[in-house]
Amino acid sequence: MAFCSAQASPAAEPVGQAVLIKTEVTGQSGPIAVNTSVHRDERIRTSPSGLGQFLFRDGTKLAVGWGSSVVIDKYVFDDTQSVRKLTIKAAKGTFRWVSGNSKSSAYQILTPAGTIGVRGTAFDFYVGPDGTTAVVLLNGAASFCGPGGCRQLQQRCDCVVAKPNGDMTPARRVDPSVLDTLGNLRALPFLSGNQRLAGGIGMLGGCNMASVMPERKDRTRPPPAVAPAPQRQDPPQRQAEPQKERPNKPDKPHHDRPHHDKPHHDRPHYDKPHHDKPDRPDKHEGHGRHDDDGKPGNHGLDHREHGRHHDGDRDHKIDRNHDRNRDFKRGR
Numbered sequence: 001m002a003f004c005s006a007q008a009s010p011a012a013e014p015v016g017q018a019v020l021i022k023t024e025v026t027g028q029s030g031p032i033a034v035n036t037s038v039h040r041d042e043r044i045r046t047s048p049s050g051l052g053q054f055l056f057r058d059g060t061k062l063a064v065g066w067g068s069s070v071v072i073d074k075y076v077f078d079d080t081q082s083v084r085k086l087t088i089k090a091a092k093g094t095f096r097w098v099s100g101n102s103k104s105s106a107y108q109i110l111t112p113a114g115t116i117g118v119r120g121t122a123f124d125f126y127v128g129p130d131g132t133t134a135v136v137l138l139n140g141a142a143s144f145c146g147p148g149g150c151r152q153l154q155q156r157c158d159c160v161v162a163k164p165n166g167d168m169t170p171a172r173r174v175d176p177s178v179l180d181t182l183g184n185l186r187a188l189p190f191l192s193g194n195q196r197l198a199g200g201i202g203m204l205g206g207c208n209m210a211s212v213m214p215e216r217k218d219r220t221r222p223p224p225a226v227a228p229a230p231q232r233q234d235p236p237q238r239q240a241e242p243q244k245e246r247p248n249k250p251d252k253p254h255h256d257r258p259h260h261d262k263p264h265h266d267r268p269h270y271d272k273p274h275h276d277k278p279d280r281p282d283k284h285e286g287h288g289r290h291d292d293d294g295k296p297g298n299h300g301l302d303h304r305e306h307g308r309h310h311d312g313d314r315d316h317k318i319d320r321n322h323d324r325n326r327d328f329k330r331g332r
Contacts, residue, residue, distance in 0.1 A: 015040050015057060015072060017055060018034055019054065019055050019198075020051070020197075020199075021051070024046070028042040044069070044070050048067050050068075051065055052064045053198065057083070058102045061100070062088070063095060065094035066189065067093050068095065069092050069093060070090045070095065075087075082100075084102075086107050092128070094186075095126075096124050097121070097122065098122045104120050111131070112131030117142060117143040117144070119143075121142045123138050124191055124205070128182055128184060128187070131164040132182060133163075134160070134162075134178060135160050136157065136174050137155070137156060144162060146162045155173070159171065159174035175208065175209075191207055191210075193209075
């Protein structure tokens with residue numbers, strides 16, 4: 001019975017719930033989903049690409065970025081709207097904190113390098129594998145106290161970096177060089193934009209850290225400019241093709257002209273009777289005109305018969321030649 005009550009006690013004391021989960025976030029009982037309750041003393045872990053946003057009962061908001069581990073160490077209720085004590089232990093990873101309705105003295109964030117004191121505040125913080133801690137103020141005021149003393153963050157984007165051995169930088173405005181100091185370009189992803197938060201908690205941040213976002217370097221790559229070149233050469237090629245075909249089109253009728261001109265070659269043979277003297281038929285005794293080779297015969301008639309198939313108009317001329325020959329013979 002004692003064992004069962006010990007196991008049930010955390011479930012009886014929910015301190016908040018998950019409002020956003022991306023990739024993989026786990027708790028005491030396994031994977032955490034949206035609207036899943038979180039409890040006192042529960043350790044929350046995120047995968048290398050995980051992200052979880054949590055809302056506590058007093059309105060405090062906590063974002064847990066990739067590769068993180070945090071424990072809700074103490075949570076003491078004051079009433080339904082506030083708490084007397086809320087302490088979390090950040091072992092490693094990236095976080096964003098926004099205070100709720102409780103008094104500033106009720107909040108405390110513990111890191112391997114020191115303690116973050118809250119004064120109605122919003123801030124990002126990072127804890128490296130060796131315990132090195134960076135805090136960047138976004139709103140209100142905060143303090144960081146460690147073995148080497150305390151630093152006050154009073155201006156927006158003030159930043160301090162502290163080590164577990166007590167080394168601590170002065171509070172100064174954050175810039176991308178802080179990532180080199182931390183030795184991790186994935187640190188402070190909510191400021192750089194590598195991880196985006198939802199709701200009002202995501203509206204905070206900036207501090208001119210967006211320029212270190214790795215994805216933005218890819219966006220500035222110039223696009224290839226060689227694509228339009230072949231398109232500009234297309235119009236002259238299309239115009240040159242019909243110019244090559246034009247000289248070939250009239251060649252076809254010229255190639256056929258010798259076949260139609262054959263009758264014109266024969267025209268001198270048909271015209272000979274018109275230019276012959278009247279006494280020329282006496283010498284040949286009615287044998288007709290000479291052929292092209294000078295021998296008597298009827299080749300001229302064959303030419304005339306062949307000419308009728310090619311030109312109907314020449315038939316009248318041939319008939320007149322026949323009539324003249326017959327009239328001439330009858331006259332004799």
